[in-house]
Amino acid sequence: MSEEQLQAKCYEWFHNEYPEHRQMLFHVPNGELRDKITANKLKAMGVQKGVADFGLVTSYMGTIWIEMKIPGGTQSKEQESFQAKVEARKQIYLICYSFEEFQNIIKAFII
Numbered sequence: 001m002s003e004e005q006l007q008a009k010c011y012e013w014f015h016n017e018y019p020e021h022r023q024m025l026f027h028v029p030n031g032e033l034r035d036k037i038t039a040n041k042l043k044a045m046g047v048q049k050g051v052a053d054f055g056l057v058t059s060y061m062g063t064i065w066i067e068m069k070i071p072g073g074t075q076s077k078e079q080e081s082f083q084a085k086v087e088a089r090k091q092i093y094l095i096c097y098s099f100e101e102f103q104n105i106i107k108a109f110i111i
Contacts, residue, residue: 007053007068010102021110024057050078052086052093058109065093066105073097 001009007027014025029042030051052065065086067079075083075095086093096102 001070003068003070003073006070006099006102009099010068010096011054013099013103014106018106018110025106026055027053028055048078048082050076050080050082052079052082056106056109061109062091064105064109065091066102067093067095068102069095069097071097 011025011027015022028051030047030049053068054066056064056066058064065082067075067083069075083093094105096105
């Protein structure tokens with residue numbers, strides 16, 4: 001399973017399992033290859049390399065940042081930088097390597 005497939009599976013599960021929390025889990029489309037015109041337009045609109053794949057808005061912990069990786073995957077330097085900045089602001093940043101791990105994260109933070 002690719003990272004993109006894992007992310008899509010996780011999002012679909014969340015969307016169906018927690019309909020009352022829709023819009024509280026969102027993807028930040030900062031990756032992927034794009035044509036130069038689209039890339040420049042998105043950069044001008046604020047797209048930033050390294051931002052986590054998901055933001056999860058919670059009732060009591062603010063926004064939790066979740067970076068999706070497949071087993072053996074590693075973070076880029078930009079992702080490590082984003083993680084450091086998030087954690088310096090006392091926010092939660094998690095790296096998730098499986099569907100089951102994602103489910104456990106959601107269950108821990110959705111009340």
